[in-house]
Amino acid sequence: MGVKFRLRSPKSDTSGITLDYSNKIFKGRRFIFGTGLSIPVKFWNTRTMRANIKNAGVQYTSQIHNVNGRLDLLEIKLLNYMREYPATDAKNLKEHLEDETGVTELKVQKDKNNEEELFAFLDNMINDNSDLKPNTIKGKRQTVNTLKSFQKDKKIDVNFETFDFLIFKKFKRYLTKDRDFRPNTVWKHVKDLKALMREAEKNKRTVHPDYRLGDFTAKEVETEKISLTDAEIDTLIELNMDSSGLGRSRDLFVIGALTGLRYSDFSTLKKEDIVHENDGDYIVKRQVKTSRIVKIPIASKVKAILDKYDGSPPPTVAPQVMNRNIKRICEVAGIDNADLVTTHTARRSFATNAYRDEENIPIIDIMMITGHKTEVEFLKYIVISPEEHAMRLARKYKRFS
Numbered sequence: 001m002g003v004k005f006r007l008r009s010p011k012s013d014t015s016g017i018t019l020d021y022s023n024k025i026f027k028g029r030r031f032i033f034g035t036g037l038s039i040p041v042k043f044w045n046t047r048t049m050r051a052n053i054k055n056a057g058v059q060y061t062s063q064i065h066n067v068n069g070r071l072d073l074l075e076i077k078l079l080n081y082m083r084e085y086p087a088t089d090a091k092n093l094k095e096h097l098e099d100e101t102g103v104t105e106l107k108v109q110k111d112k113n114n115e116e117e118l119f120a121f122l123d124n125m126i127n128d129n130s131d132l133k134p135n136t137i138k139g140k141r142q143t144v145n146t147l148k149s150f151q152k153d154k155k156i157d158v159n160f161e162t163f164d165f166l167i168f169k170k171f172k173r174y175l176t177k178d179r180d181f182r183p184n185t186v187w188k189h190v191k192d193l194k195a196l197m198r199e200a201e202k203n204k205r206t207v208h209p210d211y212r213l214g215d216f217t218a219k220e221v222e223t224e225k226i227s228l229t230d231a232e233i234d235t236l237i238e239l240n241m242d243s244s245g246l247g248r249s250r251d252l253f254v255i256g257a258l259t260g261l262r263y264s265d266f267s268t269l270k271k272e273d274i275v276h277e278n279d280g281d282y283i284v285k286r287q288v289k290t291s292r293i294v295k296i297p298i299a300s301k302v303k304a305i306l307d308k309y310d311g312s313p314p315p316t317v318a319p320q321v322m323n324r325n326i327k328r329i330c331e332v333a334g335i336d337n338a339d340l341v342t343t344h345t346a347r348r349s350f351a352t353n354a355y356r357d358e359e360n361i362p363i364i365d366i367m368m369i370t371g372h373k374t375e376v377e378f379l380k381y382i383v384i385s386p387e388e389h390a391m392r393l394a395r396k397y398k399r400f401s
Helices: 058-084 090-101 113-130 134-154 165-176 181-201 230-238 244-258 302-309 319-332 343-356 363-371 376-381 385-398
Strands: 001-006 014-022 030-040 106-109 274-277 279-287 293-297
Touching: 001 058, 014 058, 030 058, 058 090, 113 134, 113 181, 134 165, 134 181, 165 181, 165 363, 230 244, 230 343, 244 302, 244 319, 244 343, 293 363, 319 343, 343 363, 363 376
Parallel strands: none
Antiparallel strands: 001 014, 014 030, 030 106, 274 279, 279 293
16 A cells, blocks of 8 residues: 555656555555656656656756655645555546546556556547548548557657657657658647646646647748640640549549539539539539538530440549659640649639630639638649739720720
């Protein structure tokens, strides 16, 4: 029977400290109390169950004194309470310690894998949030899976209580060096990680406060925007390709470039999304990202592609494969910056080309398809030079003069 302090992650550089208390009144079970304190592992003395100040530099002196002092005070408060209320139960002891320390993550448990428990909690938290859009859920799950891989590959216990700035730097280095992620992919994972930590804190989990630091972030890089002109899209259409992988990739890309649909929408088109009406044919599709239903007229060039597949949309192509294929196709077609073309270029090309055709397509109609809520957002999205903006304005002035 007694109070012990242990490192939660003794193999990490920095670890949280847990209080481990056993008492016969709890029938062989233990109190495992997350103290909210952490310490560099190299300073921990397992015999005294305190941080050893002898091996610490001047910069750690204040932190070690603070940690040891709070551990001493916590032990005294717990033992005094148990002497005063020897027949107390787990609930009362829990409430007392929470009142005394302000730390709410207290568990009475048998031996339990804290990391598995954390990931189960994150999975449940994502699944239970009905307000999240499908792509947002997918992104957060990808981040959780990346955290699991980080834990496995780097042998670092992932727990939000101990996920301090030092572990964060290792995680970021893992994303950039080990996984070779692009800067914006790293930024996305860091953004999702911070959001998960905020949500965990709202759900009364103990979370290391370092995630609020200004340096606990990654930089978003503005990528070069590219779009294809109508003439370049016609060049792709004219390439002699069958309905193999390259041909399907080309056909799907052209459909995206002539309808403004996202990859998630044009790659999942079904025959029932094609609607025939008296005044023409339309694509009527509930967008995956926004859940909005869009109705888009089918241009003759899109109809020609559908006819190749007996009136159905082309079979889907995986995004990684399609990105690789469309680069090769654009290179064969002699299109500049072919290595920058991706599935998303199709939608941006539609928006840009439709904007250039301002006499026939008002901006508001284009925005109804692209989903941009403001004209400012839309104008940032398209690829138009200042000279083209000026010429468009000049044409408008001429019409009203």
